[in-house]
Amino acid sequence: MTPPSPPQAPQSGAGPAALPPLSGGTTGPDALRPLLATVLDALRDGAADRRGPLPAGGPGAVAARVRAAAEPVLPEHGTGGGEALRRLVHTLAHGTADPADPLCAAHLHTPPLALAVAADLAASALNPSLDSWDQAPAASELEAALTAALAAEIYPSSAAPTGPAAVLTTGGTESNQLALLLAREAHHPGLRTVCSAGTHHSVRRAAWLLGLPEPVVCPGEGLDPAELEAALTLTPGPHLVIATAGTTDTGLIDPLPAIADRCARHGAELHVDAAYGGGLLFSARHRDRLAGLERADSVTFDLHKLGWQPIAAGLLAVADRTRLAPLSLTVDYLNPDDDTESGLPDLLGRSLRTTRRADALKIAVTLRALGRDGLGALVDRVLATAGELAALIERNPALELWERPALTTVLLRPAGAGDADIARIRRTLLTDGTAVLGRARAGGRLWLKATVLNPHTTTADLTRLTALVEGSNPG
Numbered sequence: 180m181t182p183p184s185p186p187q188a189p190q191s192g193a194g195p196a197a198l199p200p201l202s203g204g205t206t207g208p209d210a211l212r213p214l215l216a217t218v219l220d221a222l223r224d225g226a227a228d229r230r231g232p233l234p235a236g237g238p239g240a241v242a243a244r245v246r247a248a249a250e251p252v253l254p255e256h257g258t259g260g261g262e263a264l265r266r267l268v269h270t271l272a273h274g275t276a277d278p279a280d281p282l283c284a285a286h287l288h289t290p291p292l293a294l295a296v297a298a299d300l301a302a303s304a305l306n307p308s309l310d311s312w313d314q315a316p317a318a319s320e321l322e323a324a325l326t327a328a329l330a331a332e333i334y335p336s337s338a339a340p341t342g343p344a345a346v347l348t349t350g351g352t353e354s355n356q357l358a359l360l361l362a363r364e365a366h367h368p369g370l371r372t373v374c375s376a377g378t379h380h381s382v383r384r385a386a387w388l389l390g391l392p393e394p395v396v397c398p399g400e401g402l403d404p405a406e407l408e409a410a411l412t413l414t415p416g417p418h419l420v421i422a423t424a425g426t427t428d429t430g431l432i433d434p435l436p437a438i439a440d441r442c443a444r445h446g447a448e449l450h451v452d453a454a455y456g457g458g459l460l461f462s463a464r465h466r467d468r469l470a471g472l473e474r475a476d477s478v479t480f481d482l483h484k485l486g487w488q489p490i491a492a493g494l495l496a497v498a499d500r501t502r503l504a505p506l507s508l509t510v511d512y513l514n515p516d517d518d519t520e521s522g523l524p525d526l527l528g529r530s531l532r533t534t535r536r537a538d539a540l541k542i543a544v545t546l547r548a549l550g551r552d553g554l555g556a557l558v559d560r561v562l563a564t565a566g567e568l569a570a571l572i573e574r575n576p577a578l579e580l581w582e583r584p585a586l587t588t589v590l591l592r593p594a595g596a597g598d599a600d601i602a603r604i605r606r607t608l609l610t611d612g613t614a615v616l617g618r619a620r621a622g623g624r625l626w627l628k629a630t631v632l633n634p635h636t637t638t639a640d641l642t643r644l645t646a647l648v649e650g651s652n653p654g
Contacts (some may be wrong), residue, residue, distance in 0.1 A: 199260070202304040209427060211304065217264045225272025233642050234273060237611030241274045276615055281640035282647075284629040285617035287427065287455055287481075291489040294418045298544035302537040305376020309535040311513040312524045319526055320617075322347065322539035325546075326494070326529075332460055333478050333496045342498035345480075346529050347538055348493035351454035354479035355421075356385035357495050357531060358450045361477065362419040363389055364505040365448075371420035373410045374421035375402040377428060379452055382421050400426055400621070404437040411445040418447035424469055425455025428619035428628070430586030432456055435471030443474075451475040452494070456586055461554040465562065477502070482542055484632070485558055492542055503528065557634045561587045565631040577649045581621050589646075590619055590626035593652035599623040604651040614647050 200210035234241050248270035255418070268556040277283055279290035307315035309322060326345040334343035348354045359382070363370050372386055377400030386394050395414050397406035402422050411418055420442050422433040435451065442449040451472055457480035459465045462470075472478060475498070482492040497503060507528045509516060514525045527533070546554070565587040572580040572591050581590035592601055601618065605627060617628035626649060 204304070207304060214260060214264060215300075217261055218268050221265050222272045225269040225275075227279065228269075229273045229275070229277070229612070231612045232283035232615050233276050233609060233612045235610070237610040243275060245270055267414070278633065279635075281633050281636040282613065282644055283615040284631060284633070284644070287630055288568070289484055289487050289632045290635075291483075292487045292545060294548055295488050295541040298541040302540045305537070307537045308528070309526055309537060310409045310533045311526055315526070315537065318537040318539065319524055321543055322529070322537070322545035323509075323524070325539045325543045328546075329480070329494055330496045333457075333480065334346055334473050334498050336473065337498050339499035341499075341500045343496060343498050344503055345494050345496040346503065346506075347535070348495055348529070348530070349491040349510055350483065350493035351379060351452060351479050351481050352381040352384075353531075354454065354481075354493050354495040355379060355381045355416045355450070355452055356388065356614050358477040359385045359389055359391065359419065360531075361497070361502050361505060362448055362450065363391060365502065366417040367517045369415075370417055370419055372419045372421055373407065373414065375396065375399055375406075375423070375433070377401060377431065378421050378423055379427060379454070382452070386562040394421075400429060401431045402433045402438060404434060404441055407438060407441050411441060411447055416445070416447065418442075418445065420447050420449050422451045422475070424450065424451055424453035424457065424459075424472065425586050428588070429581070429590060429621060430455060430584060430588035432585055435469065435474070437471075439474035443530065449475045450477045450479070452479045454479045454481040455484050457481065458554070458558050459586075461485075461551050462558040462562075463552075463555055464559055473498075485540070485561070486545070486554070486559065487632075487634075488541055488545065492538055506531065534612050561631050561636075564634075564636050564641070565589055565629075566645070567638065568629060568631060571641055571645055575645060575649070577652075578645060581626055584631075587631040588619075589629045589631065590621055591629065591648060592624070592626050593649060596652055600652065601625040601627055604648065607651055608647060614644060615650075 201207055202211055219320060248266050278288045307318040309315045309319055312319055326347060330343040330345040337343040348357065359372065369390055369392070372382060372394040374382055374394050375397050383394055386392070387464055395410050397403060397410055399406070407420065420437045420438065422434045422435060422437065439449055453469065453472060456469065457478070459469050478496045479493040480496060482488045482494065483490045486492060510527065514527050519525045528531055565584040568589045569580055569583050572578045572589070577593050579594050593604070596604070602625065605618055608616060617630065619626050619628045629644065
Protein backbone atom coordinates (compact mmCIF):
# COMPACT_ATOMS: atom_id res chain seq x y z
CA MET A 180 0.00 0.00 0.00
CA THR A 181 1.44 3.33 -1.01
CA PRO A 182 1.75 5.74 1.92
CA PRO A 183 0.01 9.12 1.52
CA SER A 184 2.15 11.89 0.15
CA PRO A 185 3.19 14.54 2.65
CA PRO A 186 1.44 17.92 2.31
CA GLN A 187 3.14 20.11 -0.24
CA ALA A 188 4.09 23.71 0.40
CA PRO A 189 2.38 26.10 -2.02
CA GLN A 190 4.43 26.95 -5.06
CA SER A 191 5.84 30.44 -5.39
CA GLY A 192 3.22 32.67 -6.97
CA ALA A 193 0.43 30.09 -6.67
CA GLY A 194 -0.76 30.86 -3.13
CA PRO A 195 -1.75 34.55 -3.26
CA ALA A 196 -4.17 34.03 -6.15
CA ALA A 197 -6.29 31.80 -3.91
CA LEU A 198 -6.20 34.08 -0.89
CA PRO A 199 -9.19 36.29 -0.05
CA PRO A 200 -8.55 39.92 -1.06
CA LEU A 201 -7.90 42.63 1.53
CA SER A 202 -9.71 45.95 1.91
CA GLY A 203 -6.69 48.25 1.95
CA GLY A 204 -3.95 49.21 -0.43
CA THR A 205 -4.47 50.10 -4.06
CA THR A 206 -6.36 46.89 -4.85
CA GLY A 207 -8.73 47.01 -1.85
CA PRO A 208 -11.32 49.36 -3.35
CA ASP A 209 -11.75 47.17 -6.43
CA ALA A 210 -12.17 44.12 -4.21
CA LEU A 211 -14.76 45.91 -2.11
CA ARG A 212 -16.85 47.26 -4.99
CA PRO A 213 -18.76 44.08 -5.95
CA LEU A 214 -19.07 43.05 -2.30
CA LEU A 215 -20.66 46.39 -1.44
CA ALA A 216 -23.16 45.96 -4.24
CA THR A 217 -24.13 42.61 -2.72
CA VAL A 218 -24.43 44.14 0.76
CA LEU A 219 -26.56 47.05 -0.45
CA ASP A 220 -28.91 44.75 -2.34
CA ALA A 221 -29.25 42.52 0.72
CA LEU A 222 -29.97 45.53 2.97
CA ARG A 223 -32.68 46.75 0.60
CA ASP A 224 -34.29 43.33 0.14
CA GLY A 225 -34.15 42.53 3.85
CA ALA A 226 -35.87 45.80 4.75
CA ALA A 227 -38.52 45.22 2.10
CA ASP A 228 -39.21 41.70 3.37
CA ARG A 229 -39.44 42.95 6.96
CA ARG A 230 -42.26 45.37 5.99
CA GLY A 231 -42.16 47.43 9.17
CA PRO A 232 -40.01 48.78 11.97
CA LEU A 233 -39.48 45.35 13.57
CA PRO A 234 -39.78 41.74 12.40
CA ALA A 235 -43.14 40.24 13.28
CA GLY A 236 -43.50 37.13 15.40
CA GLY A 237 -41.48 37.97 18.49
CA PRO A 238 -38.19 36.49 19.76
CA GLY A 239 -38.97 32.90 18.83
CA ALA A 240 -39.66 33.67 15.18
CA VAL A 241 -36.55 35.85 14.87
CA ALA A 242 -34.35 33.21 16.51
CA ALA A 243 -35.64 30.51 14.17
CA ARG A 244 -34.91 32.60 11.06
CA VAL A 245 -31.43 33.48 12.27
CA ARG A 246 -30.58 29.87 13.10
CA ALA A 247 -31.83 28.72 9.71
CA ALA A 248 -29.65 31.28 7.96
CA ALA A 249 -26.53 31.06 10.09
CA GLU A 250 -26.08 27.39 10.83
CA PRO A 251 -23.64 25.86 10.52
CA VAL A 252 -21.79 28.92 11.75
CA LEU A 253 -18.44 27.30 10.93
CA PRO A 254 -18.94 24.96 7.96
CA GLU A 255 -16.24 22.54 6.94
CA HIS A 256 -16.02 24.25 3.55
CA GLY A 257 -16.84 27.91 3.02
CA THR A 258 -19.80 29.00 0.91
CA GLY A 259 -18.04 31.99 -0.64
CA GLY A 260 -18.24 35.69 0.04
CA GLY A 261 -21.24 36.45 -2.16
CA GLU A 262 -23.46 33.77 -0.63
CA ALA A 263 -22.39 34.55 2.95
CA LEU A 264 -22.99 38.28 2.52
CA ARG A 265 -26.34 37.88 0.79
CA ARG A 266 -27.65 35.36 3.27
CA LEU A 267 -26.52 36.89 6.56
CA VAL A 268 -26.89 40.58 5.71
CA HIS A 269 -30.41 39.90 4.41
CA THR A 270 -31.17 37.98 7.62
CA LEU A 271 -29.87 40.83 9.77
CA ALA A 272 -31.78 43.49 7.81
CA HIS A 273 -34.96 41.43 7.87
CA GLY A 274 -34.63 40.86 11.62
CA THR A 275 -33.51 44.29 12.76
CA ALA A 276 -35.25 47.00 14.72
CA ASP A 277 -34.76 49.71 12.11
CA PRO A 278 -34.42 53.24 13.51
CA ALA A 279 -34.85 54.58 9.98
CA ASP A 280 -38.52 53.56 10.23
CA PRO A 281 -40.47 56.42 11.86
CA LEU A 282 -42.41 53.93 14.00
CA CYS A 283 -39.20 52.61 15.57
CA ALA A 284 -39.10 55.14 18.40
CA ALA A 285 -38.46 53.35 21.66
CA HIS A 286 -34.97 54.41 22.60
CA LEU A 287 -32.18 56.92 22.08
CA HIS A 288 -31.29 54.93 18.98
CA THR A 289 -30.88 57.17 15.96
CA PRO A 290 -30.95 56.33 12.28
CA PRO A 291 -27.39 57.19 11.17
CA LEU A 292 -26.79 59.52 8.27
CA ALA A 293 -25.79 57.74 5.05
CA LEU A 294 -22.83 60.10 4.84
CA ALA A 295 -21.54 59.01 8.25
CA VAL A 296 -21.97 55.34 7.38
CA ALA A 297 -19.98 55.83 4.17
CA ALA A 298 -17.18 57.45 6.17
CA ASP A 299 -17.32 54.60 8.69
CA LEU A 300 -16.76 52.17 5.83
CA ALA A 301 -13.46 53.93 5.06
CA ALA A 302 -12.42 53.64 8.70
CA SER A 303 -13.20 49.91 8.65
CA ALA A 304 -11.39 49.37 5.35
CA LEU A 305 -8.21 51.14 6.44
CA ASN A 306 -8.47 49.79 10.01
CA PRO A 307 -6.16 52.25 11.79
CA SER A 308 -5.65 51.33 15.44
CA LEU A 309 -5.42 54.35 17.70
CA ASP A 310 -3.10 52.95 20.30
CA SER A 311 0.13 54.14 18.70
CA TRP A 312 1.00 56.77 16.12
CA ASP A 313 2.74 54.32 13.80
CA GLN A 314 -0.59 52.48 13.41
CA ALA A 315 -2.70 55.58 12.79
CA PRO A 316 -0.72 58.65 11.66
CA ALA A 317 -3.50 60.61 9.95
CA ALA A 318 -6.35 59.16 12.04
CA SER A 319 -4.67 60.18 15.30
CA GLU A 320 -4.18 63.74 14.06
CA LEU A 321 -7.78 63.94 12.83
CA GLU A 322 -8.99 62.71 16.22
CA ALA A 323 -6.91 65.36 17.98
CA ALA A 324 -8.33 68.12 15.78
CA LEU A 325 -11.91 66.85 16.21
CA THR A 326 -11.79 66.50 19.98
CA ALA A 327 -10.20 69.96 20.33
CA ALA A 328 -13.00 71.50 18.25
CA LEU A 329 -15.76 69.75 20.19
CA ALA A 330 -14.16 70.64 23.53
CA ALA A 331 -14.11 74.29 22.43
CA GLU A 332 -17.78 74.00 21.45
CA ILE A 333 -18.68 72.82 24.95
CA TYR A 334 -16.24 75.17 26.70
CA PRO A 335 -16.11 78.30 24.51
CA SER A 336 -14.40 80.39 27.19
CA SER A 337 -12.58 77.96 29.48
CA ALA A 338 -10.76 79.69 32.33
CA ALA A 339 -8.26 76.84 32.70
CA PRO A 340 -4.72 77.94 31.77
CA THR A 341 -4.22 74.84 29.64
CA GLY A 342 -7.66 75.02 28.03
CA PRO A 343 -10.33 72.33 27.59
CA ALA A 344 -9.89 68.91 26.03
CA ALA A 345 -11.96 65.87 25.09
CA VAL A 346 -11.54 62.17 24.45
CA LEU A 347 -13.68 59.85 22.34
CA THR A 348 -15.57 57.07 24.09
CA THR A 349 -18.00 54.29 23.25
CA GLY A 350 -20.89 56.31 24.67
CA GLY A 351 -22.46 57.73 27.80
CA THR A 352 -21.69 54.77 30.04
CA GLU A 353 -17.95 54.92 29.36
CA SER A 354 -17.94 58.74 29.52
CA ASN A 355 -19.69 58.79 32.88
CA GLN A 356 -17.41 56.12 34.28
CA LEU A 357 -14.37 58.04 33.08
CA ALA A 358 -15.70 61.26 34.64
CA LEU A 359 -16.04 59.55 38.03
CA LEU A 360 -12.60 58.01 37.70
CA LEU A 361 -10.96 61.37 36.97
CA ALA A 362 -12.81 63.00 39.86
CA ARG A 363 -11.71 60.21 42.19
CA GLU A 364 -8.10 60.62 41.11
CA ALA A 365 -8.32 64.37 41.66
CA HIS A 366 -9.52 63.79 45.25
CA HIS A 367 -9.47 60.41 46.99
CA PRO A 368 -11.56 57.23 47.20
CA GLY A 369 -13.90 58.87 49.71
CA LEU A 370 -15.42 61.01 46.94
CA ARG A 371 -19.22 61.12 47.25
CA THR A 372 -21.37 61.39 44.14
CA VAL A 373 -24.66 63.26 44.43
CA CYS A 374 -27.33 62.79 41.76
CA SER A 375 -31.06 62.57 41.15
CA ALA A 376 -33.26 59.49 40.87
CA GLY A 377 -33.40 60.12 37.12
CA THR A 378 -29.64 60.04 36.66
CA HIS A 379 -28.45 57.44 34.17
CA HIS A 380 -27.83 54.03 35.70
CA SER A 381 -24.19 54.10 34.56
CA VAL A 382 -23.34 56.54 37.35
CA ARG A 383 -24.31 54.11 40.11
CA ARG A 384 -22.56 51.29 38.29
CA ALA A 385 -19.42 53.40 37.85
CA ALA A 386 -19.35 54.21 41.57
CA TRP A 387 -19.55 50.48 42.30
CA LEU A 388 -16.81 49.59 39.80
CA LEU A 389 -14.51 52.30 41.14
CA GLY A 390 -14.99 51.39 44.79
CA LEU A 391 -16.72 54.67 45.62
CA PRO A 392 -19.48 55.00 48.20
CA GLU A 393 -23.05 54.51 47.04
CA PRO A 394 -24.28 57.76 45.41
CA VAL A 395 -26.42 60.14 47.42
CA VAL A 396 -29.67 60.19 45.45
CA CYS A 397 -32.00 63.19 45.59
CA PRO A 398 -35.67 62.36 44.96
CA GLY A 399 -37.26 63.18 41.63
CA GLU A 400 -36.20 62.60 38.05
CA GLY A 401 -34.50 65.99 37.89
CA LEU A 402 -31.90 67.37 40.27
CA ASP A 403 -33.67 70.01 42.34
CA PRO A 404 -31.29 72.78 43.56
CA ALA A 405 -32.89 72.87 47.02
CA GLU A 406 -32.54 69.09 47.42
CA LEU A 407 -28.96 69.37 46.20
CA GLU A 408 -28.25 72.10 48.74
CA ALA A 409 -29.46 69.85 51.53
CA ALA A 410 -27.45 66.87 50.30
CA LEU A 411 -24.24 68.90 50.03
CA THR A 412 -24.80 70.35 53.49
CA LEU A 413 -25.54 67.05 55.23
CA THR A 414 -23.12 64.71 53.43
CA PRO A 415 -19.38 64.92 54.11
CA GLY A 416 -17.30 65.75 51.03
CA PRO A 417 -15.54 65.92 48.72
CA HIS A 418 -18.50 65.84 46.34
CA LEU A 419 -19.04 65.19 42.66
CA VAL A 420 -22.48 66.36 41.59
CA ILE A 421 -24.03 64.66 38.55
CA ALA A 422 -26.51 66.81 36.65
CA THR A 423 -28.31 65.69 33.50
CA ALA A 424 -29.12 67.49 30.27
CA GLY A 425 -31.65 65.09 28.84
CA THR A 426 -32.82 62.28 31.10
CA THR A 427 -33.48 58.89 29.54
CA ASP A 428 -37.14 58.66 30.58
CA THR A 429 -38.45 62.13 29.71
CA GLY A 430 -35.57 64.19 28.28
CA LEU A 431 -35.62 66.55 31.26
CA ILE A 432 -32.82 69.14 31.44
CA ASP A 433 -31.70 70.01 34.95
CA PRO A 434 -31.41 73.71 35.95
CA LEU A 435 -27.69 73.85 35.24
CA PRO A 436 -26.94 77.47 36.33
CA ALA A 437 -28.58 76.99 39.75
CA ILE A 438 -26.83 73.63 40.21
CA ALA A 439 -23.47 75.15 39.24
CA ASP A 440 -24.06 77.91 41.82
CA ARG A 441 -24.64 75.32 44.57
CA CYS A 442 -21.52 73.41 43.54
CA ALA A 443 -19.42 76.59 43.62
CA ARG A 444 -20.76 77.51 47.07
CA HIS A 445 -19.87 74.08 48.53
CA GLY A 446 -16.64 73.52 46.63
CA ALA A 447 -18.18 70.54 44.85
CA GLU A 448 -17.19 69.40 41.39
CA LEU A 449 -19.84 69.17 38.67
CA HIS A 450 -20.25 66.61 35.91
CA VAL A 451 -23.08 67.02 33.40
CA ASP A 452 -24.38 64.00 31.54
CA ALA A 453 -25.46 65.63 28.27
CA ALA A 454 -25.33 62.42 26.25
CA TYR A 455 -28.87 63.10 25.01
CA GLY A 456 -29.26 66.86 25.15
CA GLY A 457 -25.75 67.89 24.13
CA GLY A 458 -26.80 68.14 20.50
CA LEU A 459 -28.72 71.33 21.36
CA LEU A 460 -25.33 73.06 21.15
CA PHE A 461 -25.62 72.88 17.36
CA SER A 462 -28.96 74.69 17.35
CA ALA A 463 -29.01 78.50 17.38
CA ARG A 464 -32.67 78.26 18.47
CA HIS A 465 -32.20 75.87 21.39
CA ARG A 466 -28.59 76.06 22.61
CA ASP A 467 -29.51 78.56 25.35
CA ARG A 468 -31.30 75.69 27.11
CA LEU A 469 -27.82 74.35 27.92
CA ALA A 470 -26.73 77.57 29.64
CA GLY A 471 -24.45 76.63 32.52
CA LEU A 472 -23.01 73.58 30.76
CA GLU A 473 -19.68 75.38 30.37
CA ARG A 474 -19.41 75.62 34.17
CA ALA A 475 -19.12 71.84 34.55
CA ASP A 476 -15.77 70.23 35.26
CA SER A 477 -16.64 67.47 32.79
CA VAL A 478 -19.38 66.78 30.26
CA THR A 479 -20.67 63.60 28.61
CA PHE A 480 -21.78 64.08 25.00
CA ASP A 481 -23.00 61.45 22.51
CA LEU A 482 -23.03 62.09 18.79
CA HIS A 483 -24.79 58.79 18.11
CA LYS A 484 -27.87 60.45 19.58
CA LEU A 485 -28.57 64.03 18.38
CA GLY A 486 -25.65 63.76 15.95
CA TRP A 487 -26.98 60.86 13.85
CA GLN A 488 -23.75 58.86 13.86
CA PRO A 489 -23.34 55.10 13.68
CA ILE A 490 -22.57 53.63 17.08
CA ALA A 491 -20.20 54.42 18.71
CA ALA A 492 -19.58 58.15 18.85
CA GLY A 493 -19.30 59.22 22.50
CA LEU A 494 -17.24 61.99 24.04
CA LEU A 495 -16.04 63.13 27.43
CA ALA A 496 -14.99 66.78 27.59
CA VAL A 497 -13.12 68.41 30.46
CA ALA A 498 -12.72 72.10 31.21
CA ASP A 499 -9.04 71.66 32.11
CA ARG A 500 -6.96 69.29 30.00
CA THR A 501 -4.67 68.51 32.95
CA ARG A 502 -7.62 66.58 34.39
CA LEU A 503 -6.83 63.83 31.86
CA ALA A 504 -3.36 63.28 33.31
CA PRO A 505 -4.33 60.08 35.20
CA LEU A 506 -4.87 58.38 31.82
CA SER A 507 -1.16 58.67 31.02
CA LEU A 508 0.58 55.35 30.59
CA THR A 509 3.91 54.36 29.07
CA VAL A 510 4.29 50.99 27.38
CA ASP A 511 7.61 50.42 25.69
CA TYR A 512 6.23 48.79 22.54
CA LEU A 513 3.62 51.53 21.97
CA ASN A 514 4.86 54.86 23.34
CA PRO A 515 8.41 54.65 24.72
CA ASP A 516 9.70 57.85 26.26
CA ASP A 517 12.37 58.35 23.62
CA ASP A 518 9.75 58.21 20.83
CA THR A 519 7.59 60.73 22.64
CA GLU A 520 10.57 63.00 23.26
CA SER A 521 11.42 62.74 19.55
CA GLY A 522 7.99 64.05 18.58
CA LEU A 523 5.86 60.94 17.99
CA PRO A 524 2.43 61.62 19.52
CA ASP A 525 1.46 59.57 22.57
CA LEU A 526 -2.00 58.07 22.05
CA LEU A 527 -2.39 55.96 25.19
CA GLY A 528 -3.33 58.98 27.28
CA ARG A 529 -6.43 59.57 25.16
CA SER A 530 -8.46 56.65 26.47
CA LEU A 531 -8.78 53.85 29.00
CA ARG A 532 -8.91 51.52 26.01
CA THR A 533 -5.88 50.39 24.04
CA THR A 534 -7.08 49.24 20.63
CA ARG A 535 -9.51 51.84 19.26
CA ARG A 536 -11.00 52.32 15.82
CA ALA A 537 -11.06 55.64 13.96
CA ASP A 538 -14.49 56.80 15.11
CA ALA A 539 -13.35 60.39 14.58
CA LEU A 540 -13.58 60.04 10.80
CA LYS A 541 -17.35 59.67 10.50
CA ILE A 542 -17.91 62.53 12.96
CA ALA A 543 -15.44 64.83 11.21
CA VAL A 544 -16.98 64.09 7.80
CA THR A 545 -20.46 64.86 9.14
CA LEU A 546 -19.43 68.11 10.82
CA ARG A 547 -17.63 69.31 7.71
CA ALA A 548 -20.42 68.30 5.32
CA LEU A 549 -23.35 69.71 7.31
CA GLY A 550 -21.77 72.45 9.38
CA ARG A 551 -23.26 73.82 12.57
CA ASP A 552 -26.34 75.13 10.76
CA GLY A 553 -27.03 71.82 9.00
CA LEU A 554 -26.82 69.82 12.23
CA GLY A 555 -28.79 72.51 14.03
CA ALA A 556 -31.56 72.21 11.43
CA LEU A 557 -31.81 68.47 12.12
CA VAL A 558 -31.99 69.11 15.87
CA ASP A 559 -34.67 71.76 15.39
CA ARG A 560 -36.66 69.45 13.16
CA VAL A 561 -36.85 66.48 15.55
CA LEU A 562 -37.71 68.77 18.49
CA ALA A 563 -40.51 70.30 16.43
CA THR A 564 -41.74 66.85 15.39
CA ALA A 565 -41.87 65.73 19.03
CA GLY A 566 -43.92 68.85 19.79
CA GLU A 567 -46.27 67.96 16.95
CA LEU A 568 -46.73 64.44 18.34
CA ALA A 569 -47.55 65.89 21.76
CA ALA A 570 -50.12 68.21 20.20
CA LEU A 571 -51.78 65.28 18.39
CA ILE A 572 -52.06 63.41 21.69
CA GLU A 573 -53.47 66.44 23.50
CA ARG A 574 -56.19 66.80 20.87
CA ASN A 575 -57.18 63.13 21.07
CA PRO A 576 -59.55 62.40 24.00
CA ALA A 577 -58.71 58.69 23.74
CA LEU A 578 -55.08 59.38 24.69
CA GLU A 579 -53.22 60.99 27.59
CA LEU A 580 -49.99 63.01 27.42
CA TRP A 581 -47.59 63.13 30.35
CA GLU A 582 -46.13 66.58 29.65
CA ARG A 583 -45.00 68.66 26.72
CA PRO A 584 -41.61 67.22 25.63
CA ALA A 585 -38.43 68.73 27.04
CA LEU A 586 -36.43 67.31 24.13
CA THR A 587 -37.75 64.65 21.76
CA THR A 588 -39.20 62.15 24.25
CA VAL A 589 -43.00 61.96 24.41
CA LEU A 590 -44.86 59.89 27.02
CA LEU A 591 -48.39 58.77 26.18
CA ARG A 592 -50.98 56.22 27.19
CA PRO A 593 -54.56 55.36 26.24
CA ALA A 594 -57.03 57.11 28.50
CA GLY A 595 -58.15 54.85 31.31
CA ALA A 596 -55.48 52.21 30.70
CA GLY A 597 -53.71 50.66 33.67
CA ASP A 598 -50.04 49.84 34.00
CA ALA A 599 -50.63 46.22 32.99
CA ASP A 600 -52.42 47.46 29.87
CA ILE A 601 -49.45 49.68 28.96
CA ALA A 602 -46.99 46.80 29.27
CA ARG A 603 -49.24 44.53 27.23
CA ILE A 604 -49.82 47.13 24.50
CA ARG A 605 -46.09 47.63 24.08
CA ARG A 606 -45.42 43.89 23.78
CA THR A 607 -48.32 43.46 21.35
CA LEU A 608 -46.95 46.15 19.04
CA LEU A 609 -43.50 44.55 19.22
CA THR A 610 -44.81 41.06 18.46
CA ASP A 611 -46.92 42.36 15.56
CA GLY A 612 -43.88 44.25 14.24
CA THR A 613 -45.97 47.41 13.81
CA ALA A 614 -44.30 49.86 16.22
CA VAL A 615 -41.36 49.96 18.62
CA LEU A 616 -42.17 52.02 21.71
CA GLY A 617 -40.36 52.18 25.03
CA ARG A 618 -41.78 52.40 28.53
CA ALA A 619 -41.14 54.81 31.36
CA ARG A 620 -42.59 55.48 34.79
CA ALA A 621 -43.63 59.05 35.57
CA GLY A 622 -46.01 60.41 38.15
CA GLY A 623 -46.35 56.94 39.65
CA ARG A 624 -47.76 55.46 36.43
CA LEU A 625 -46.36 53.52 33.49
CA TRP A 626 -46.32 55.24 30.11
CA LEU A 627 -45.48 54.34 26.55
CA LYS A 628 -42.42 56.25 25.40
CA ALA A 629 -41.84 57.58 21.90
CA THR A 630 -38.38 59.02 21.31
CA VAL A 631 -38.54 61.04 18.11
CA LEU A 632 -35.07 61.05 16.54
CA ASN A 633 -35.81 60.48 12.86
CA PRO A 634 -35.74 63.80 10.97
CA HIS A 635 -37.72 62.23 8.10
CA THR A 636 -40.76 61.51 10.31
CA THR A 637 -43.94 63.05 8.88
CA THR A 638 -47.30 64.07 10.27
CA ALA A 639 -48.78 60.96 8.64
CA ASP A 640 -46.28 58.80 10.54
CA LEU A 641 -47.26 60.43 13.84
CA THR A 642 -50.95 59.95 13.10
CA ARG A 643 -50.35 56.28 12.31
CA LEU A 644 -48.43 55.84 15.57
CA THR A 645 -51.18 57.35 17.72
CA ALA A 646 -53.79 55.27 15.88
CA LEU A 647 -51.85 52.08 16.64
CA VAL A 648 -51.66 52.97 20.33
CA GLU A 649 -55.31 53.87 20.48
CA GLY A 650 -56.34 50.74 18.58
CA SER A 651 -54.33 48.45 20.84
CA ASN A 652 -56.32 49.43 23.93
CA PRO A 653 -59.21 47.03 24.54
CA GLY A 654 -60.97 49.61 26.71
